[in-house]
Amino acid sequence: MASGQLSREEALACEGCRHACHVMLFCNTNSKLFGKIPIRHIPLMQMRFDGLLGFSGGFVNLSKESLEEGLRRELSEELGVDITISEEHHVDACFSPTSSLSSSSRLILHFYVKKMEEEEIRKVEQMASSTAADHGQEVLGMVRVPLYTLKDGSGLATFLSHSFVGNARSQLINSLQRFNLVPPQELHKALSRAMEINSQTAMNLQVVMT
Ligand code: APR
Ligand code: MG
Numbered sequence: 001m002a003s004g005q006l007s008r009e010e011a012l013a014c015e016g017c018r019h020a021c022h023v024m025l026f027c028n029t030n031s032k033l034f035g036k037i038p039i040r041h042i043p044l045m046q047m048r049f050d051g052l053l054g055f056s057g058g059f060v061n062l063s064k065e066s067l068e069e070g071l072r073r074e075l076s077e078e079l080g081v082d083i084t085i086s087e088e089h090h091v092d093a094c095f096s097p098t099s100s101l102s103s104s105s106r107l108i109l110h111f112y113v114k115k116m117e118e119e120e121i122r123k124v125e126q127m128a129s130s131t132a133a134d135h136g137q138e139v140l141g142m143v144r145v146p147l148y149t150l151k152d153g154s155g156l157a158t159f160l161s162h163s164f165v166g167n168a169r170s171q172l173i174n175s176l177q178r179f180n181l182v183p184p185q186e187l188h189k190a191l192s193r194a195m196e197i198n199s200q201t202a203m204n205l206q207v208v209m210t
Contacts, residue, residue, distance in 0.1 A: 004094050011093040011108045012067075018105050020096075021071035022057030022168070023085060023112040024175050027121040037148050041181045042121055045172070046078070046128075047140040054165040055111070055172075056139075067110055078139050079124050080132030089114045091178065097167055111171050113179065145172065147182050149190060156182065157193035161201065 011019070026043040033039055048054045056078045060070025068085045075083045089112040096107035116124075128142045129135055149155045160169065173191070176182045182190070 006093045006108065008087070008090050008093060011110065014108060016105055018107045019060045019062060019067060019110060020058055020107060021060050021067050021074070021110040021112065022055035023071060023075070023089065023114055024055055024172065025083070025114050025116055025121060025124060026181070027116050027118045029118050033148065037150070040147055042118070043145040043181065044121065044124065045143050045145055047143060048165060049138045049140065050165065052163050052165040053143070054168045071112065078128070078132055078134045080127035080130065081124055083114070085112055085114060091175070094167070109166065113175050147176070149186060153193050156190040158197060160190060160194035161197040
C-alpha cells in the first residue's frame with residue numbers, strides 16, 4: 001500500500017476521524033467525437049460550488065450510516081438518482097492533504113469507482129441537471145472527462161490542467177491507470193502536456209494582471 005494510504009479497516013478504526021466518500025462513475029462507449037475520434041470511456045466528474053472539479057460524494061456520518069450508505073445518500077442529493085455502492089467499489093482511503101496532522105478530527109477521504117452502462121450514465125447526467133436537490137447550488141454541473149488527445153495535444157491534457165479539489169486529480173489519474181482507461185504512454189504524455197499548459201496559463205494570467 002502506498003505511503004499515506006489506509007485500508008478500509010484501518011480507516012474505520014480511526015477514532016475521532018471524519019470521513020468523506022467520493023466516487024468515479026464511468027462507462028464504456030462506442031461513440032466517436034466528430035464521427036471519427038473514439039471516446040472509449042465516459043468518466044463523470046462535477047464542477048463544484050467552489051469552482052473546482054471534483055467527484056460526486058461528500059461527508060458521511062458514521063454514527064448514522066455506513067460509508068457506502070452515506071455515499072449513496074450524497075449521490076442522491078448531488079445526482080438525483082439512487083445508485084447502490086458496495087465495498088467492492090472501494091479503491092482507496094487516505095488522510096486529506098488539507099487536514100491538519102495535529103487535528104483530533106482528521107478527515108479521511110474514501111474513493112470508490114463504479115462501472116455502469118452507458119444508458120445509466122446518460123440518466124445520471126439528465127437527473128443531475130433536472131431533479132437533483134444540489135443542482136445549481138453545491139453542484140454547478142456534471143462534466144465528462146475527455147480521454148482522447150487531439151492533434152494539437154488538447155483533450156485529456158487540457159482537462160488535467162484545470163484546478164481540482166483536494167487530491168481529486170490524483171484519484172482520477174490513478175483510476176485511469178488502474179482500470180486501463182488510457183494507455184500508460186498516452187497518460188504520461190498528457191500529464192507532461194498539462195504541466196506545459198499550466199505554465200502557459202500562469203504567464204497568460206500575469207499578462208492579464210498587468
Ligand atoms: N479529494 C480530496 N478532498 C476532497 C475531494 C477529493 N477528491 N472531494 C472533496 N474533497 C473534500 C472537500 O474539500 C471537503 O472538505 O472533502 C470534503 C467533503 O467533500 P464535499 O463533496 O465538499 O462534501 P459535501 O458533503 O458534498 O458538501 C457539504 O461541505 O465542502 C463543504 O461547505 C462545503 O457545502 C459544502 C459541505
Ligand atoms: Mg460533495
